[in-house]
Amino acid sequence: MRRYIFYILSFVAAIFSSDYLMAESWTGQTKGTFTLDGNVNISEMVVLTGDLTITADKSWTIKATKDMWCVFQVKANQTLTIKGLSGAVITIDGGGEFPNFQDMTKFSPSAIGGVELEEAIFSRGGLYLQNVTICNVNGYKGEDTDNSDKYGGAICIKGNSTGFRTSTIDNCHIHHCATYSGSAVYFNCEQNKGTFIKGSEDCKVIISNSIIENCYSSNEFGGTIRTSGSAKSNLYLTNTTVRNNFSNGAGGALYWNGAGNSDTKCFIDGCTFEGNIAGDMGGALMLETSFEFTGNTSYVKNNKVVRSSGTIDNLPIGIGGGIIIPSYTGESIGAKDLYEFDYTLSQNLIVSGNSAPVGGGGVAFAF
Numbered sequence: 001m002r003r004y005i006f007y008i009l010s011f012v013a014a015i016f017s018s019d020y021l022m023a024e025s026w027t028g029q030t031k032g033t034f035t036l037d038g039n040v041n042i043s044e045m046v047v048l049t050g051d052l053t054i055t056a057d058k059s060w061t062i063k064a065t066k067d068m069w070c071v072f073q074v075k076a077n078q079t080l081t082i083k084g085l086s087g088a089v090i091t092i093d094g095g096g097e098f099p100n101f102q103d104m105t106k107f108s109p110s111a112i113g114g115v116e117l118e119e120a121i122f123s124r125g126g127l128y129l130q131n132v133t134i135c136n137v138n139g140y141k142g143e144d145t146d147n148s149d150k151y152g153g154a155i156c157i158k159g160n161s162t163g164f165r166t167s168t169i170d171n172c173h174i175h176h177c178a179t180y181s182g183s184a185v186y187f188n189c190e191q192n193k194g195t196f197i198k199g200s201e202d203c204k205v206i207i208s209n210s211i212i213e214n215c216y217s218s219n220e221f222g223g224t225i226r227t228s229g230s231a232k233s234n235l236y237l238t239n240t241t242v243r244n245n246f247s248n249g250a251g252g253a254l255y256w257n258g259a260g261n262s263d264t265k266c267f268i269d270g271c272t273f274e275g276n277i278a279g280d281m282g283g284a285l286m287l288e289t290s291f292e293f294t295g296n297t298s299y300v301k302n303n304k305v306v307r308s309s310g311t312i313d314n315l316p317i318g319i320g321g322g323i324i325i326p327s328y329t330g331e332s333i334g335a336k337d338l339y340e341f342d343y344t345l346s347q348n349l350i351v352s353g354n355s356a357p358v359g360g361g362g363v364a365f366a367f
Helices: 002-016
Strands: 032-035 040-042 052-056 060-064 072-074 079-084 090-093 121-123 126-130 132-138 155-158 167-170 173-179 185-188 205-208 211-213 225-227 235-238 241-243 254-256 266-269 272-274 285-287 291-293 298-301 323-326 349-352 363-366
Touching: 072 079, 079 090, 079 132, 121 126, 155 167, 185 205, 225 235
Parallel strands: 032 052, 040 060, 052 079, 060 090, 072 121, 079 126, 090 132, 121 155, 126 167, 132 173, 155 185, 167 205, 173 211, 185 225, 205 235, 211 241, 225 254, 235 266, 241 272, 254 285, 266 291, 272 298, 285 323, 298 349, 323 363
Antiparallel strands: none
């Protein structure tokens, strides 16, 4: 009898020990400061009503348990801050169930199970994410409808807003996220065609010291990191690795375009783009507007394009195994003439080991 009592007491002690904390439901906090002290399940979208800061000094997980639009919605003039402290990592788990796509070109949205979202975080304001992991986002909620708004599996910064703020993603890990386009990060800080609402520095996006991998974009444009053609927002990529991602269309790692030379620019400093695949062009990078490789050396290596026939927007499929630099007409912002843009390819860039079946295995220029 004493033995059974001992076993029961031991089991109860294990349940309440720090190694066996059961996930609780979200408390409903939508502004202010919130300290995580355990795993949390989210069954209903958290819509911010003001600036919200979430911190933790131990590693915990916020997990979506039901289909919804997103886990966190940030409105204009609000900032969502999520920070792991003292080495802790806060994980946002979208609840998707990903098979092991050993051949990324065999990726199929229908193979993903579990919870369906459109993105993990949707923002019309600002973000500050540090020591955060975003994973397992099945961004195909409502996939039987028009896919034109299915952007940003992990993070989507988009909309008609004058309240955009800077978005910073630092020391983060984004993996196993999938949607139609911009499977890791999508942003478009712009209002109406031809009418810009903020300066490109006001709603800039900073991605630093991070890893983005095993993400999948399934439409003809794709891009693991993706901007819209009407974006007016600078992008700063620093000391970040983007590897082993798949885009069915262009830009296996990054599809960069925007509103032309004076309005938007991408700065790449000390980054590695490796092992990415694009179906049509730009195995790693599709660069349609101003960019600069600056600071520390960046590497574009062992990326590839897999298809070899047809055209998209008058560009031949099968070019730019590492990088494609095409002309850009600015049509999505109502422009009739070709937009000029500046680019810098310098000693700050090393391109190697990339392949494309038609041409431009390393870098393809298509003006």
